[in-house]
Amino acid sequence: MPGAPTKRVTAADVARSLGLSRATVGFVLNDTPGQTIPSGTRDRVLAEAKRLGYRANAAAQTLASGKSRIILLVLPDWPMDYSMRTHLDEASLALDEAGYTLVTMTPHPGGRARPLWETLRPDVVMGMVPFTQEQLDQIRGSGVPQIIPPVAAGEEGAVGDLGYTDGPRMQVEHLLDRGCRRLAFAASADPRIADLVAQRRALARHTLSTLDGSTLAAEAAITESNAADQLRSWIDQGVDGIVAYNDDIAAIMLGAALRSDLAVPGRLAIVGHDDTPLARLVVPALSTVRVDNAGLGRYLAELALSAATGSPPPLAGPETDAHLIIRETS
Structure with a gap:
């Protein structure tokens, strides 16, 4: 029929x-x-x-073996930028090669969707940042056998930063080395990453205080609409170097500088972060900091596989050394 x-x-x-x-x-x-x-x-x-x-029959196999071969990665409510896409792609590939499927979910404030750990029966639930105690209780209550990290945010053993901390230090050191003395921090205005912005800003301040005995001359959250006015204010304050939160913010400030006929890097040096394709494509090309996002993805996969299979965990985290890429804006 x-x-x-x-x-x-x-x-x-x-x-x-x-x-x-x-x-x-x-x-x-x-x-x-x-x-x-x-x-x-x-x-x-x-x-x-x-x-x-x-x-x-995947459902039957899961019931028979007690294994779904699914890894659920819970993402923070961050923008899906180049860095995030890179290490998610690498983690997905590494897990696929081992016969596991990576599924991601992003809980949103006020969201009403049923958490995937209740419906997928994943072998492992992993968080990019530590879970709240309420989330941990919910995940354990749904019968998930393995949770990474297994303790709540703020408790001993919680991993608070899977990213890199050398980047802001290298940005500041490079600008000081090339003779800049009044540095501004150009932040992202996205409220979802306020904690990450604050962390990088604090690291830049600490480096300046340690190396130069000074502090940031200025700082602001940058958008396309306020970049020109903010840059004029900074130039009036004598700013000669910009530490940008990421390459997107650096590119916005570079565009504002060029439209104002400011010589880059002669009058103003700019250093981004993440070494995205954008950094290489803009003219002049952005100096930036490169980190091993693919290595972080592989590390996440190795952590998940060790929990799912009972194999030894990776001996060390990803290569966390940042690498300064000097191009034409500094």
């Missing part, structure tokens, strides 16, 4: 077609360890399963 649902091909159908026992076919299709199935029989089963259109 047109439109009628197609009957799902089962392992029993494959066994019946080949005249083999259901157990033998099940051992092959489930790749059951400890079974000695002749290679010829295994090849026949796999070929017939493909011919008939057999697809494994």
